[in-house]
Amino acid sequence: MPVYVDKAQHKLGRMVMCHMLADSMDELLTMADTIGVNRKWFQPQSHPHFDICKAYRAKAIAAGAIEVDRRQLVDVMKRYRTKWSGDLDERKKLNCAAAAAGKKEL
Structure with missing residues (x-):
């Protein structure tokens, strides 16, 4: 199951950010660890993801992430929501990742 990065260019201070998401929490968290993104x-x-800067985006692509446009990103999000709604194990992993990041569980 792949990891995806979009082509968004949202400014955050001096940085330019994009989104990194995946078909599963395992893949997303593994990629985050691989490229050094803090959990x-x-x-x-809105959807399980990491906001990453251009430098981390380049690392993600070098590690195998797939570049997607906005339409493809929406398709990834729909697939994951379908998975999440029917897979209790995936939902548990999502809530554990949220709690570990100090965020509200879903």
């Missing part, structure tokens, strides 16, 4: 940056609210 406290996990964003569970």
Whole structure:
């Protein structure tokens, strides 16, 4: 199951940020660990993802992440929501990641 990075360019101070998401929490958290993204940056609210800067985006792509456009990103989000709604284990992993990041569980 792959990890995805979008082409968004949202400014946050001096940084330019994009989104990193995946088809499963295991894949998302493994990629975050692989490229050195702190798990406290996990964003569970709208859709489980990490906001990452351009440098981490380049690391993610080098580690195998797939670049997607906005439409493809929406498709990834729909697939994950379908999985999350029917997979209690995935929901538990999401809530554990949210709690570990100090965020509200879903």
